[in-house]
Amino acid sequence: MRGLKSLVLPLAMSIYLPLFHYSNNADILLLPSLWRVLLAFILIMLVVYTVVLAIVKRDFECASVVTTIIMAFFSFYGLLYTLFIKTDVIQVEHYTLLPVYLLLAVYACWAGAKTARQPIWKAASYILLALNLFNIIKIIPAETEKFQHTRSIQLNSSSISNSSSRANSPDIYYLIFDEAASFNAIRDFWHYQGIDDFVDFLDSKGFFIAENSYASTHDTLTQMSERLNYQRYPSEEVSKPELFMAIADNQVMRFLKSQGYTTVIYSELNYGYPAMPPIISDVLYEYGKRPSMDKMIPGGSFIDDFSNMVANSTLLRVFIDDYSSSFEPRFVNHYSFIYYTEEDITRLDDIPSPKFIYAHLLLPHDPFMFSENGSINDIEQFYNWNYYLGNYQFTIQYIEKIITGILDNADPFNPPIIIIQSDHGPRNKLVEDRHGVVLEGYPEIYKTSIINAMYLPGYDLSLLPDDIDPINTFPLIFNHYFDMDIPLLK
Amino acid sequence: MQYDFQSDMVNPNIIYSVDHLDTAVVNDERLFKLWGWSFVSDNAEKSGVERIIMLQSESRIYFFPITNYERPDLNQAFPDIQFDISNCGFFTYIAKNAIQPGTYQIGIIYQEQNSDETFYIMTNKVLIRTPNNIYLEAVPVQP
Numbered sequence: 001m002r003g004l005k006s007l008v009l010p011l012a013m014s015i016y017l018p019l020f021h022y023s024n025n026a027d028i029l030l031l032p033s034l035w036r037v038l039l040a041f042i043l044i045m046l047v048v049y050t051v052v053l054a055i056v057k058r059d060f061e062c063a064s065v066v067t068t069i070i071m072a073f074f075s076f077y078g079l080l081y082t083l084f085i086k087t088d089v090i091q092v093e094h095y096t097l098l099p100v101y102l103l104l105a106v107y108a109c110w111a112g113a114k115t116a117r118q119p120i121w122k123a124a125s126y127i128l129l130a131l132n133l134f135n136i137i138k139i140i141p142a143e144t145e146k147f148q149h150t151r152s153i154q155l156n157s158s159s160i161s162n163s164s165s166r167a168n169s170p171d172i173y174y175l176i177f178d179e180a181a182s183f184n185a186i187r188d189f190w191h192y193q194g195i196d197d198f199v200d201f202l203d204s205k206g207f208f209i210a211e212n213s214y215a216s217t218h219d220t221l222t223q224m225s226e227r228l229n230y231q232r233y234p235s236e237e238v239s240k241p242e243l244f245m246a247i248a249d250n251q252v253m254r255f256l257k258s259q260g261y262t263t264v265i266y267s268e269l270n271y272g273y274p275a276m277p278p279i280i281s282d283v284l285y286e287y288g289k290r291p292s293m294d295k296m297i298p299g300g301s302f303i304d305d306f307s308n309m310v311a312n313s314t315l316l317r318v319f320i321d322d323y324s325s326s327f328e329p330r331f332v333n334h335y336s337f338i339y340y341t342e343e344d345i346t347r348l349d350d351i352p353s354p355k356f357i358y359a360h361l362l363l364p365h366d367p368f369m370f371s372e373n374g375s376i377n378d379i380e381q382f383y384n385w386n387y388y389l390g391n392y393q394f395t396i397q398y399i400e401k402i403i404t405g406i407l408d409n410a411d412p413f414n415p416p417i418i419i420i421q422s423d424h425g426p427r428n429k430l431v432e433d434r435h436g437v438v439l440e441g442y443p444e445i446y447k448t449s450i451i452n453a454m455y456l457p458g459y460d461l462s463l464l465p466d467d468i469d470p471i472n473t474f475p476l477i478f479n480h481y482f483d484m485d486i487p488l489l490k
Numbered sequence: 491m492q493y494d495f496q497s498d499m500v501n502p503n504i505i506y507s508v509d510h511l512d513t514a515v516v517n518d519e520r521l522f523k524l525w526g527w528s529f530v531s532d533n534a535e536k537s538g539v540e541r542i543i544m545l546q547s548e549s550r551i552y553f554f555p556i557t558n559y560e561r562p563d564l565n566q567a568f569p570d571i572q573f574d575i576s577n578c579g580f581f582t583y584i585a586k587n588a589i590q591p592g593t594y595q596i597g598i599i600y601q602e603q604n605s606d607e608t609f610y611i612m613t614n615k616v617l618i619r620t621p622n623n624i625y626l627e628a629v630p631v632q633p
Contacts, residue, residue: 084622091622378515380512386509
């Protein structure tokens, strides 16, 4: 009993950091990520406790306090290191900070052992328990909201059934290239005139290009919610779980299901938003998960983004700075997903038409993994915006291959609709903990300037303005091809 | 390496750009990598010419050898230049601990190995070394 009681303080210390990080990001994370990290921290704590208990000859109070101090020093090294780097007042390296830090830890353990029976440690228990309780209280509403939305999606999913398909309805390919700059931005800011070869390619295939198309925001979730539901989602009024829901169970796909379409999704949205629920569809290929026709196989790698974030705050930071490699599971999964999609999306003959294919790929979004010729950049440059253009050049070649593949395999008497868009333009965001580099003098306007090109067989393209609001993409298509009368938004 | 820089050694015909700074890991050491290009507009590049990057502050001066690399876009960007400038790209590695904190104007030195003729230009970029970082900035405009 005494032994168990003495575990309360180190346990409260060891779960604090994972709970703190999770509570601050609960709307985009999934609980399994938290369980894994909590388990790891508790195991570390138990090992430390057992060793310390043996050293202090089964003095439970002493072992409790010393273990707590060791866990505290373990948990906060990375945060302290980052603080020194950010304040940039004195030069700090692991080889200078770590010995001082470990010396302090030894001294703190010695002082803690001496004062183990003082009431201060009981007070520390209460404070840590209160902090943990505070984090848990922050987590509960986010988890409840996510659960409700997931449940609602499951109910909606089971209620959607295929209606009989209309004869000759065209297949529709909706291809989103995340963070792809508009052609104007590529010409004017990056001075890459080769973009006009790509524009000529699209022209030659019969695409309409809206060169002056702008997104209303530079937020992916808002943009995709708006375009898939043709309604506005004011970002200040809508929570992330609501936007997840709007994408996962969207108006466009509900309508197309009612028209007898088979829906196929290739999505990397869960790369940045692990809590993103699966999009209701007949076939779903998601980043980090094996493709399956009728159900998702849960899983993902043990070391996910959340584990990385927590580990970065701890003493493990010393090793992480040396470990980083392009073979991290997230990068390998991204690489595999990009090439899998390229291969698969043009060969969907086994899926009955009419079909709606929605692909959302993190290209040319960071990590800026690919160079112009498709070779893999040094991992040091994955968040360096000077490598964006190479990743973009790779992307336009990738788009060319996909378009060529789709059109080559298409029924000439019933050609498909193809929409190529970016959700928003390049945001030039700094990713500090990945040696990120941003562009100097980058104009704000390019953050919302997008690619918007459409292949619309039988559509009088002269009716289309070159500044189409992307929110009107599907109203334009549905009004023309399905005789709908959806009002266009301004 | 000793240089005695005189103002008449400045060659305004050096056309250049200091493009960007990023990092690279070389032999397990994280180094900064400075990228750019330069050529002398009134003179075809000679095989015996060496380019060197100079970092100059009020109290210190550092030199870094450069590595040439292909910039085929330069021939297109400068159609009036009558000779091949596609090999005028450069990069150089700079270790953080190799320079003291401070603000350094970046210069590009040309040294002709046969004649020992040396000329240079100070660029429009400065390299700033803080205790934990190095970054590039444009030379502040003088009031």
